[in-house]
Amino acid sequence: MRLLWLRLLPIYTGDREEDKVSVRVRFAPSPTGQIHIGNIRTAVFNWLFARSQGGKFLLRVEDTDQERSSEEFEEIILKELRWLGLDIDEGIGGGGEYGPYRQTHRLKIYKKYAEELQEKGCVFPCFCSPDEFEKEKNPEHSYNDPCRDLSPDKVEELRNKGVPEALRFRSPRQGKVSFLDSVHGEIAFQSQVIDDFALMKSTGYPTYNFACVVDDHLMKISHVLRGEDHISNTPKQILIYEAMGWQPPVFAHLPLILDKKRRRLKKRSGQQEAFLSSYRNAGYLPETVFNYLALLGWSPGEDKEIMSREEMVEKFSLEKINESGAVFDIEKIKWMNGVYLRNLERKEFRERALAFLSGQGLDTENEKLIFLMEALQEKVNTLKELAQKISEYFEPLAFPDPEDARQVLQQDGVEKVLSSLKAKVGEVDDLNPDRAANLLKEIIKELQVGGKLVYKPVRYALTGKGTGADLSAIMAYLGPENIRMRIDETFKFLKGDAHE
RNA sequence: GCCCCCAUCGUCUAGUGGACUAGGACACUGGCCUUUCACGCCGGCGGCAGGGGUUCAAAUCCCCUUGGGGGUGCCA
Numbered sequence: 140m141r142l143l144w145l146r147l148l149p150i151y152t153g154d155r156e157e158d159k160v161s162v163r164v165r166f167a168p169s170p171t172g173q174i175h176i177g178n179i180r181t182a183v184f185n186w187l188f189a190r191s192q193g194g195k196f197l198l199r200v201e202d203t204d205q206e207r208s209s210e211e212f213e214e215i216i217l218k219e220l221r222w223l224g225l226d227i228d229e230g231i232g233g234g235g236e237y238g239p240y241r242q243t244h245r246l247k248i249y250k251k252y253a254e255e256l257q258e259k260g261c262v263f264p265c266f267c268s269p270d271e272f273e274k275e276k277n278p279e280h281s282y283n284d285p286c287r288d289l290s291p292d293k294v295e296e297l298r299n300k301g302v303p304e305a306l307r308f309r310s311p312r313q314g315k316v317s318f319l320d321s322v323h324g325e326i327a328f329q330s331q332v333i334d335d336f337a338l339m340k341s342t343g344y345p346t347y348n349f350a351c352v353v354d355d356h357l358m359k360i361s362h363v364l365r366g367e368d369h370i371s372n373t374p375k376q377i378l379i380y381e382a383m384g385w386q387p388p389v390f391a392h393l394p395l396i397l398d399k400k401r402r403r404l405k406k407r408s409g410q411q412e413a414f415l416s417s418y419r420n421a422g423y424l425p426e427t428v429f430n431y432l433a434l435l436g437w438s439p440g441e442d443k444e445i446m447s448r449e450e451m452v453e454k455f456s457l458e459k460i461n462e463s464g465a466v467f468d469i470e471k472i473k474w475m476n477g478v479y480l481r482n483l484e485r486k487e488f489r490e491r492a493l494a495f496l497s498g499q500g501l502d503t504e505n506e507k508l509i510f511l512m513e514a515l516q517e518k519v520n521t522l523k524e525l526a527q528k529i530s531e532y533f534e535p536l537a538f539p540d541p542e543d544a545r546q547v548l549q550q551d552g553v554e555k556v557l558s559s560l561k562a563k564v565g566e567v568d569d570l571n572p573d574r575a576a577n578l579l580k581e582i583i584k585e586l587q588v589g590g591k592l593v594y595k596p597v598r599y600a601l602t603g604k605g606t607g608a609d610l611s612a613i614m615a616y617l618g619p620e621n622i623r624m625r626i627d628e629t630f631k632f633l634k635g636d637a638h639e
Numbered sequence: 640g641c642c643c644c645c646a647u648c649g650u651c652u653a654g655u656g657g658a659c660u661a662g663g664a665c666a667c668u669g670g671c672c673u674u675u676c677a678c679g680c681c682g683g684c685g686g687c688a689g690g691g692g693u694u695c696a697a698a699u700c701c702c703c704u705u706g707g708g709g710g711u712g713c714c715a
Contacts, residue, residue, distance in 0.1 A: 305713050307713090327643095328643075332642050338715045342713075346715045366709095368709055371642070394645080434651070441653075442653070444651090463708090464645070464707085468651060468665065472663090472665095594674065594675030605675095607677095608677085
């Protein structure tokens, strides 16, 4: 629970006018794979904060993991940000005067500051091999690094032997490190539990904690909004800021996004739903994803949920960020996407749906597809669902639930209705939804039957099912030829052969 | 093990000591509308983890317990 006074304390924010205009936040992913939902949510919050404060949103690539980083993933990051509409003011894909913005291009910089820390005596070389260090680690005292107090002679000796050396921070063994988190209030760690973490790897690459601090400082980052999993890194980073004599940024640790089991939603769980790309591929609109993600861990403080980007920017504030983890609810985002889809203007829906459909191997040249598409607009939650529903009408007639179908089709008078329909469509060479609807009305009038004997039975006869798109749209889509064929097939089915 | 964070319907959340008979949304469910299918609308179900304090008054403040999560890398 946060204390009120902490919320109001104007430590770094809000008290001075210039603070407001100097807000600079960054999204700093590592290019090691498909972009993750949790990651992109962090980006969304950073972007929202920057825009709400009139600040800058930067993109920095943290590619210091030589094993896993790859340039192709950098492209993916850019593409995903663009898709979601998170425009970059500075950094990779945005230019700017504090570059380079790719950490592997900043190696000299880290080296320089590492040397500075060495001169200050805040660090020490470590000659342990990674495995060795693992063994030496004592679960009770994680700071227990065997190289911490090596004599200068010993250091000299090991260096001469060419033993690979890393650089570690000499963590204080008493006192405490604390900081004021904008989401959680004060967070404090006893210094003795902070181990002698590495700053530079033996490869000459910086570690995350070191590079991050150097870059955030040099790039004048004012607020660090990142996942809660970074809380335990924060005291280490603060120690570096202090050693360098730098002012740390404001930290805001965002609650984690959880899966149904309340575990952190992560790539390794293998769930496709952990990736942003899955949502694009499943036909979610970017505005839906943005809206839904913004609401995971943040609330404007009122009942409104469907909001425009502008509204969210206007209402966003660090104070309204929640402190507890949030389960990602696939049902809810599905519903939300349905709302966005239904709210689309006819024309826009058509364009966007067509663009998606053509990527799904559907024949978008067929202009009759439009009839179905529009009839389905209000019935689907995703464009993928739209594609699936449309494809069903490409398939040959089948009766998945023959019992039901028979019950409807065997009512007295239905046969007459179907025959009449068959005859009527025989007289026209094309159909549109209006004409189709009129045809059915004519039948009702001429045969003096109720709609009950027409709509549902015709639906079954033409589609084999009891639910689906608007009937006249289906008829227009199928066209006279297919309608006649399907009615014949239905008659066969009723006589007992085939189609089960 | 140690450190840190968190705790309101199944899920996302509103709630900053009295306006709470705890509000909204998803899901589920009953109905209305539509002579098809939906959309939509109206209703229902369902929650302050437990225990102690503080206070005239606690979902709200404090403590403990329990539960959940995260971290504990020369990953980020």
